[in-house]
Amino acid sequence: MQKPSGHAAKETARAVVELIATDAMDAVRHVAACLARRSHALLGLLCLPGPDGEGRLLVALADDGRIPRLLHELSALPGVREARQGEMELLDFQRVVAQGLAA
Amino acid sequence: MIQTTGARIIAESLVRHGIDVVAGIPGGANLPLFDALAETAIRIVLARHEQGAGFISQGMARVTGRPQVCLATSGPGAMNLLTAIADAKADSVPLVCITGQVSRGLIGTDAFQEVDVYGLTIPIAKHNMLARRASDLPRMMTEAFRIAASGRPGPVVVDVPRDVQAEAVTLDAWPEPARPEAQPMPSPADLARAAALLAGSERPALLCGGGAARCGAGELVAALAEALDAPVVTTLMGLGIVPHDHPRNAGMVGMHGRPAVNHALCHCDLLVAVGARFDDRATGDAKRFCPEAAVVHIDIDPAEHHKNRRAHVALAGDAARVLEALLPLVPSRPRPDWDGHRAGLRREHAFMPPGLDDPKSPYGMLVAAADILGPEAIVTTDVGQNQMRAAQVWPCRRPGSFLTSGGLGTMGFGLPSAIGAALASPGIPVACVTGDGGLLMNIQEMATLAELGLPVKILLMDNGVLGLVRQQQEFLMGGRHTASTFGARPDFPALAKAFGMACVDLEHCRDARGTLAAALTAPGPALVRLAVDPDAHVYPMVPPGAANSEMILEKRHAKA
Helix, strand or coil: CCCCCCCHHHCCCEEEEEEEECCHHHHHHHHHHHHHHCCCCEEEEEEEECCCCCEEEEEEEECCCCHHHHHHHHHCCCCEEEEEECCCCHHHHHHHHHHHHHC | CEEEEHHHHHHHHHHHCCCCEEEECCCHHHHHHHHHHCCCCCEEEECCCHHHHHHHHHHHHHHHCCCEEEEECCCHHHHHHHHHHHHHHHCCCCEEEEEEECCHHHCCCCCCCCCCHHHHHCCCCCEEEECCCHHHHHHHHHHHHHHHHCCCCCEEEEEEEHHHHHCEEEECCCCCCCCCCCCCCCCHHHHHHHHHHHHHCCCEEEEECHHHHHCCCHHHHHHHHHHHCCCEEECHHHCCCCCCCCCCEEEECCCCCCHHHHHHHHHCCEEEEECCCCCHHHHECHHHCCCCCEEEEEECCHHHCCCCCCCCEEEECCHHHHHHHHHHHCCCCCCHHHHHHHHHHHHHCCCCCCCCCCCCCHHHHHHHHHHHHCCCCEEEECCCHHHHHHHHHCCCCCCCCEECCCCCCCCCCHHHHHHHHHHHCCCCCEEEEEEHHHHHHCCCHHHHHHHHCCCEEEEEEECCECHHHHHHHHHHCCCCCCCCECCCCCCHHHHHHHHCCEEEEHHHCCCHHHHHHHHHHCCCCEEEEEECCCCCCCCCECCCCCECCCCECCHHHCCC
16 A cells, blocks of 8 residues: 655545446556556555456546546546546545455 | 457558658567558658657657658657657647557566656657557557647657557458547637727737647738738747748747747737737746736647736637638738838847858858759758758748757757658658757767768868856856757768768868759768858857747847
């Protein structure tokens, strides 16, 4: 887990972004690179590929007020079909990760 | 059924996408591809360095507006290409970059000439792909061209292992060549909101960048400016969106922009940004850029909206189409107070570069060369003082005729991109404005130029220093010129001769204009050397972090 940094005023807020990807495994690197390039504090990234490669990515990150712009950028990545701010709270995200690890 | 190989699929894809020239260098990992290309009518331009190949392709792409192709082998070949890829991303240039990779069984073994091209290019390319099977290549190549050209253009990297190139495969049919995707338009409600802001403004201004220039929105920009009685201000990448002598063209904004423009934008109450991304070189201190203005931001890339400047209305779409939809909604009316205010600023902050009438001065040589080469000429620049001087005085008449590395600011861009521009526009003269620092960064491409015999005229401003670095050291580092002066200076006329090119040195000419004209009108390439005072600075200059109105001016203009 990366410690949130920068944009300190709002760094306590958290958000979970949900992505639908045509090739989930391929999208992981592009999404991670995009977050790094735009200096977003990444808290967690969960990749849930389907049998045909399509799948979901769940991205937990600090909400510093730039999420709407980030969604535009992520949804424009080739291989990402949809990007939206998830309803999920960070605790739920961690629960999904834990379930995934247990399985 | 089509019996073929991975390499032949790539070659055939290039043909089907209208590629007739590629630039690159062969090596162990892309030999099958070069072999397959030799079976087609595609012309292979053998560059002397992969970065040169990348910029040659960029020159072609910037002139044609269509994706162009460069080739490199694995390892060092791909590494050398990286700068040109990043540069294309920064300036939204459509490229398809095909790199050879070690065979699949060797990937991950630190094999000879193996690097992770896919990983290296993720942050600097629009998209990248690693071919794992020859049968994937028809789809991947089509995707590569589609992605490179669609929406905001950019470079796409296709990394192809050597054994995938050699793999035999049977295809049912070739896929249809890629077409750029249609772009969505803003909603009528957003267009109406933008129109209302425009209609209510008293001091509007248009700021046009590379996105406006690329889509040919010039006439629409001029029409909107006419309706609003507003000036058209350009970024470095927007030069030529409207002709330099168009009455609405106010000039370039930013670090080395026109003083009157930098002042005028401080007072505008509405800014229509068209295909401009509020780059720090254009805005200076972003918080103090157009501080009183509401912003309507038109950009094909929604990710640019609100990135560097919060927009009151953000309109996503092709700038020309958005302007076409917006124009009928905007009432036309004169704004005499605003017009008068700007006229006063132009008088008070007149921009008069020194030596315009002297072909043996940097500005004078540029003006004379532009005049001799004529209105159809294309100019490429390097990066630094030569670039800023050209941006200030070269008479840009149309988009795609002033090629410069705006976003990444890559020294070494000028010469190879000029070769590409000349390849893409036969019969059109091409000038490469450069300095000794920039020229030496890709000097090896003089061999490529001499071999091709293209009408590229290198206008070299030779001052023996990294001029813009020295200038910043002068103003910002207490005059300490650390590591910005070259201890040894090449004999450029002798160097040109060694490469097999004509050369004139204006330093020793009595009739500089006549000598320049003879060099520029002769067939084939030529190098024109002008000795330049290393302490001749480019004014104005906005110090990094300052507001655009806080310009450093030449002493004789210090009041401005």
